[in-house]
Amino acid sequence: xxxxxxxxxxxxxxxxxxxxxxxxxxxxxxxxxxxxxxxxxxxxxxxxxxxxxxxxxxxxxxxxxxxxxxxxxxxxxxxxxxxxxxxxxxxxxxxxxxxxxxxxxxxxxxxxxxxxxxxxxxxxxxxxxxxxxxxxxxxxxxxxxxxxxxxxxxxxxxxxxxxxxxxxxxxxxxxxxxxxxxxxxxxxxxxxxxxxxxxxxxxxxxxxxxxxxxxxxxxxxxxxxxxxxxxxxxxxxxxxxxxxxxxxxxxxxxxxxxxxxxxxxxxxxxxxx
Amino acid sequence: xxxxxxxxxxxxxxxxxxxxxxxxxxxxxxxxxxxxxxxxxxxxxxxxxxxxxxxxxxxxxxxxxxxxxxxxxxxxxxxxxxxxxxxxxxxxxxxxxxxxxxxxxxxxxxxxxxxxxxxxxxxxxxxxxxxxxxxxxxxxxxxxxxxxxxxxxxxxxxxxxxxxxxxxxxxxxxxxxxxxxxxxxxxxxxxxxxxxxxxxxxxxxxxxxxxxxxxxxxxxxxxxxxxxxxxxxxxxxxxxxxxxxxxxxxxxxxxxxxxxxxxxxxxxxxxxxxxxxxxxxxxxxxxxxxxxxxxxxxxxxxxxxxxxxxxxxxxxxxxxxxxxxxxxxxxxxxxxxxxxxxxxxxxxxxxxxxxxxxxxxxxxxxxxxxxxxxxxxxxxxxxxxxxxxxxxxx
Numbered sequence: 001x002x003x004x005x006x007x008x009x010x011x012x013x014x015x016x017x018x019x020x021x022x023x024x025x026x027x028x029x030x031x032x033x034x035x036x037x038x039x040x041x042x043x044x045x046x047x048x049x050x051x052x053x054x055x056x057x058x059x060x061x062x063x064x065x066x067x068x069x070x071x072x073x074x075x076x077x078x079x080x081x082x083x084x085x086x087x088x089x090x091x092x093x094x095x096x097x098x099x100x101x102x103x104x105x106x107x108x109x110x111x112x113x114x115x116x117x118x119x120x121x122x123x124x125x126x127x128x129x130x131x132x133x134x135x136x137x138x139x140x141x142x143x144x145x146x147x148x149x150x151x152x153x154x155x156x157x158x159x160x161x162x163x164x165x166x167x168x169x170x171x172x173x174x175x176x177x178x179x180x181x182x183x184x185x186x187x188x189x190x191x192x193x194x195x196x197x198x199x200x201x202x203x204x205x206x207x208x209x210x211x212x213x214x215x216x217x218x219x220x221x222x223x224x225x226x227x228x229x230x231x232x233x234x235x236x237x238x239x240x241x242x243x244x245x246x247x248x249x250x251x252x253x254x255x256x257x258x259x260x261x262x263x264x265x266x267x268x269x270x271x272x273x
Numbered sequence: 274x275x276x277x278x279x280x281x282x283x284x285x286x287x288x289x290x291x292x293x294x295x296x297x298x299x300x301x302x303x304x305x306x307x308x309x310x311x312x313x314x315x316x317x318x319x320x321x322x323x324x325x326x327x328x329x330x331x332x333x334x335x336x337x338x339x340x341x342x343x344x345x346x347x348x349x350x351x352x353x354x355x356x357x358x359x360x361x362x363x364x365x366x367x368x369x370x371x372x373x374x375x376x377x378x379x380x381x382x383x384x385x386x387x388x389x390x391x392x393x394x395x396x397x398x399x400x401x402x403x404x405x406x407x408x409x410x411x412x413x414x415x416x417x418x419x420x421x422x423x424x425x426x427x428x429x430x431x432x433x434x435x436x437x438x439x440x441x442x443x444x445x446x447x448x449x450x451x452x453x454x455x456x457x458x459x460x461x462x463x464x465x466x467x468x469x470x471x472x473x474x475x476x477x478x479x480x481x482x483x484x485x486x487x488x489x490x491x492x493x494x495x496x497x498x499x500x501x502x503x504x505x506x507x508x509x510x511x512x513x514x515x516x517x518x519x520x521x522x523x524x525x526x527x528x529x530x531x532x533x534x535x536x537x538x539x540x541x542x543x544x545x546x547x548x549x550x551x552x553x554x555x556x557x558x559x560x561x562x563x564x565x566x567x568x569x570x571x572x573x574x575x576x577x578x579x580x581x582x583x584x585x586x587x588x589x590x591x592x593x594x595x596x597x598x599x600x601x602x603x604x605x606x607x608x609x610x611x612x613x614x615x616x617x618x619x620x621x622x623x624x625x626x627x628x629x630x631x632x633x634x635x636x637x638x639x640x641x642x643x644x645x646x647x648x649x650x651x652x653x654x655x656x657x658x659x660x661x662x663x664x665x666x667x
Contacts, residue, residue, distance in 0.1 A: 087461045094429045110458045125468035129429050132462040 001079050001137070003034055003105040006066040013101055016063045017092040019056070024085035025247060026054055031138060031146050032113075034069050034079040037061070041085070042146045055149055072140060079105065080138035080146065083113060091115045091131035099126065110134050156233040158184040159209045166192075167246040169203045174239045176201065183232040186210050191232070194239075276304045276342065276372040278326075279333040282365040282383070285524060287355035288496050289324040292526075294348045295492030296322045301403045302379065303343040304336040304372065312403050313348065319531040320489035321405045330523040342374060345400035354381045354393045364389075405529050409507040409516040413478035414441055417505040418471065420497035426465055427491060436533070437490075439508070439515075440482035444469045451484045451533075473503060483508050484533035485515050493517050493528040508532065 007013045023030060023041050033040040041056040060067045071077035095101055095117035106114045112132040119127040138146075160166060169192055173180055177194040184190040188208040194201050280286070293300060293313040297320075301312040308327040314320065328334040336342075355361060367384035377398075383391040426448055430437065436451035449464035469475040497504045497519050508515040512534035519526040 090431060091461065091463070108462070112462075121468075121471055123468055123470040125470065127465065127467060127471070129463065129465045131429075132464075134458055134461065 001072055002070040003079055004068050005064040005103045007063055007101045008065045012063045020085055020092055021089040024089040029084055032081045032083050033146060044145050076140060080143055082136040082138055087133040108132050111137050156184050156186055157211050158190055161205045163246055170243050170246060174243055178239055179236055180239045181234055181236050183234040185232045186229040277335045278309055278331045278370040280331040280368055282368045284362050285500055287358050287361055288499055290351055290355050292492050292496035293322055294352050296320050296489055298348055299345045300348040300351050301345045301400055314403055321529045323527050325525045327523045343400055343402055344397035346395055346397040350395045407514055407516055407529055412507040412509040414508050415476045416472050417474035417503050420494055420504045422471055424494050424498050429463055429465055436484055437487045438482050438484040441477045442480050443477055483511050483515055485530045489530055
């Protein structure tokens, strides 16, 4: 198993750092999957009881100038590691002004993801800072747990309003109730509702736009054509989990989509691109 | 008896006080012949700071002759006088400090613009003398640099980090976080390498490593950076204190930090230590060999954890896995070292207590060292550093 990547471009480094920082806000531990073309950050939580699962796919070419890896074997050309994203985030944040940052899989006192950066200095010799982030190698027999989740069959998919706005609303609502009902329809309307014994509050969003799923032939689900556009699909979520997702967002997505499925037992998915 | 110091207000006075407040809870004030000394020490006596304002700092400096006088007071009260640096700089013109021994009162009078006078009366207690005895000029390793270099170094370490280890060779300085043996597999290890030409002065007589608490260092760096004065660092053997010094013509600030006493090394033969000098610097950052980063999935000769030796560069890892025969000799030596070190660490780890307990008693003979250290503490440490304690000690 070998992995070695180098980031030279400042903007790429910055973007990568922000992605890792976003993930570190969502979860303490997650899985990093390395393939020849991509990096994945995966969290497979228990989704049935309102747990959170996360899947983040990064194309390595977008970030790395050099990227070389050799997986466990030639048939399974992947590496799966359990990492604490906060450590990665901390290491990356301090090297934003580096000339070059290298990520390598190494074996120090234990398997580590080493982040080595060359920092600019006034002298002829660069300052080198090394961060060794301990990781756990995940054996092949557990890899099936971290496969790409299929998009659940959903009724409605909608683009979210600016996440900052949504975060403000959700933050205020958190003081009043633990659960929030999100409803949306195919007309680009979305409501966030809370209801308690004393008070009920609803925030309405209009003209949000719905993503055109019809074009994606590979998608399993898709809104049923016979659905009334005014018909709202509802989902009840734990406000704290929603808040966690909104708080972590540092990436400024151009699109954030929310897809709701009919029954409470099926997960809804929030996707940021 | 009155003692009076008057000076044109300079921000460095307030900054010194804030800096001292990061060390301990009490400010010790002692007007001396060579200037006004402001000192502080932390509760575990592992960090000490002293600012000496020379008589030339003041436009008037009157102290009682022949009568040694010292007092201490809660540093928070003094901080309250100098709370907002920005507004102080804008409004205060002159600062008048008066010590009245009879009334047990310290008076700060700030002469501000527009004829405004702010008077703060603080009461103090008599105290024993607080003076760590150290002779920084006798230390083997001396470095001087602009504070920015050190600030840029510590920024790589998380604020919550307790201890760092500084290792030096003839051309390089390595700074890395110190992690206890038990936590090794979970903690992130960070290491920074500085070249000697980043320093204004870099003199190494003994290549060794010292471990000390980062938190107190940060307080000192804040002071140094705000004054822009170069910082000098002095240290010697592990166990003897590390001194950071900031001086200009009228002010001398010394921060003295205890370092971890490397008991295991003291017990062993000195020659064995010399067998593991710091590794040669890895200058080929850009062109390193892919094969060095091999991780073997199956069992191979894995290098054991090292407690005090500097971390091996990536090339050494490949040595371990590719040439087991040749490496055996070296790894055996190191393994022996580690066995003893691990025994030693286990002993120390048994004494449960606050993390900086190990640093205790390296300064002041008046403080009882923790029991696990009494037998192993080298006597030399207590000889060099002794407290000038008064009779009235609790």
